[in-house]
Amino acid sequence: MSSTELRELAESVFADAYDRDAVGFDTGLWKTCEQTGLARLTLPEAAGGSEGTLSDAAALLEAAGAHAARVPLAETDLLGGWLAHAAGLPVPDGALVAVAGDLDMASDGTVSGTLTRVPWGRAVSAVVVLTGDRVVVLAPSALTVHEGANVAEEPRDTLVASGATPLAAGDAPAGAADELALRAALGRSLLLAGAARGALARSIGYAGERVQFGRPIGKFQAVQQQLAEAGSEVAAASAASAAAARTAADRGFADDATAFAVAAAKSRCGASATSVARIAHQVHGAIGFTREHDLRLVTTRLWAWRDEDGNDSHWNGVVGTRALDAGPDGLWPLITGTP
């Protein structure tokens, strides 16, 4: 499938599933994603995947963000499926998530401990946990689930294991902790870029319809200048997240250039999220600030996602450390990725 076809498929699948009033896991949409191969886009065929590239995943996740799709695509494909497969474990069916956490492992193989704010914890068929140098796969049915949510009303649950028997366990692949963090940040960046586009598109649509002083508010230069600024922020988020995905696709996550690109992208997307959400709400006026309007579906995601998987400040610290370590003569080679 070409990237254009993939993008069109993703857009149409998410548009069909769009329901402004629904919350929680979208079972129907998930089924469609599984049937179309979108659910495990980058996983190898042996793990039930479609063997797509990270650039394919970029197109998919960006579209998911734009349409506020209520399915754990990044969590299943980029995180849970990847970690289980990389640890040499069978990849469970259904929706997945992976988290890093501290679990106590008993000699009989059972595990105990608490995993906080697990994305979609209540809805997935398995949680893949990186704990120390081990990977364990847990079924939520073996855990106590304390439901929680982010500001976008997406499940962020606390899962408690008390002597739970894993579905599978194995050694973690080398560099798993770093790669898991980078994959999560990359997935989140792509979703942010999509949600930012969704907020901008809604704002432009609204500015063309809402009439004040006898003309659509989009005819006023003050509003145009604000929306153009939002446009530049959306473009920056798209460019950064897509470029990071491309670098990861070409060089792999172990490459320093990928680590730098993902860190810079998550930072940039977080900053864009803040600007775009602010401008979108300002343009929408009071109605956008209500439950009646669906602008909230994307702006609340911008607010939630900018702080998940490392906020701007966290990744700025990573980039800043790399830059200061590089020094005045190494800064430019760091930015170009060519030492």
Next chain:
Amino acid sequence: MSDTLTALPALVPDPVELPGHLADLRAQVREFLADERAAGSWTPGADVWLSGWDEEFSKRLGARGWLGMTIPTEYGGHGRTALDRYVVTEELLAAGAPVAAHWVADRQIGPSLMRFGTEEQRRKFLPGIARGEVYFGIGMSEPDSGSDLASVRTRADRVDGGWEMTGTKVWTSGAHHAHAFFALVRTAPKDDSNRHAGLSQLLVELDRPGITVRPIPLLTGAHHFNEVVFDHVFIPDEMVFGEIGSGWAQVTGELAFERSGPERFLSTFPLLASLVGELGRAAGTDAGTRREIGALVSRLWTLRRMSLAVAGALESGAAPELAAALVKDLGTRYENEIVDASRLLVEIAPDPGAEPGFARLLADAVQHAPGFTLRGGTNEVLRGIVARGMGLR
């Protein structure tokens, strides 16, 4: 909902990874620049594409084959891609090298001559441009025409064998050194129902009788800008550029090309590198400072990837005007962000008389900053273009 999403055009082209062979080219340019700096041929500066006029340096670049790179070899160029040129250009700008002399000719005039020029014009100018020996200015703005470019009043009247040009152009960088410039002139009376009609471009050699070049010093007193006055200057038919009456379309096409290059976000990069050096010398740089540097560097990395994406799209024949305007709006504001952060993160006052280093780069950058968001179309005008491109207006 999906209607509003599909109504919004793509804001940025797909990402580009530079082809592997360009790593060799980049390494060659870096080696050349290291040798130049070791020899002390010039001092790295801020805003070098306006202020770093060094004809000998331009000729050395020409001798290396790094000017007129995209011009076909039959016209003295090197037949390489726009991405090849991008790599050379960004390396030169990042190093703060003096690129002003050849800047306009290499960036703009070469490609424009290939698009619109006659065979005779190409043969006349392109080989010298590629050697780094022929320099150009741009004659667009006038005392009463800035953002409203279509209101230009410099006119050219039909005479035997050519056109007679009268009027005044301003803010023409380097006209006191340049051999020629491109002028946007009115060749037919203004038609209020179609303001963009009746405009044409002329190639004006600046040694023609009737031309007066006067300096317009910058606020620092430095001489880069000029006023160029034309008093019944004869321009032969051979120097009409493109089609009479098509000036507006030609000029706006050029603007799209010049908006998204690395010079739109690297004008103050040498200051950022120097800032990193200053901070590195202070033991135990704190977390807040690291984050501020990280934010600046993340934005720069993003701008470069955006700009490269546009360059890749241009190379494949697309005309991503909207994305180009977005790069310029974000990038030129970013050039100012470096200045703001530099003065707050390090307690060193800008000093134009200091030895080369942070204080002097900061002074250059502070004093040149107003120009960043003005040249090539003000950010407010660009945002109008963006708004229209996104479906507003």
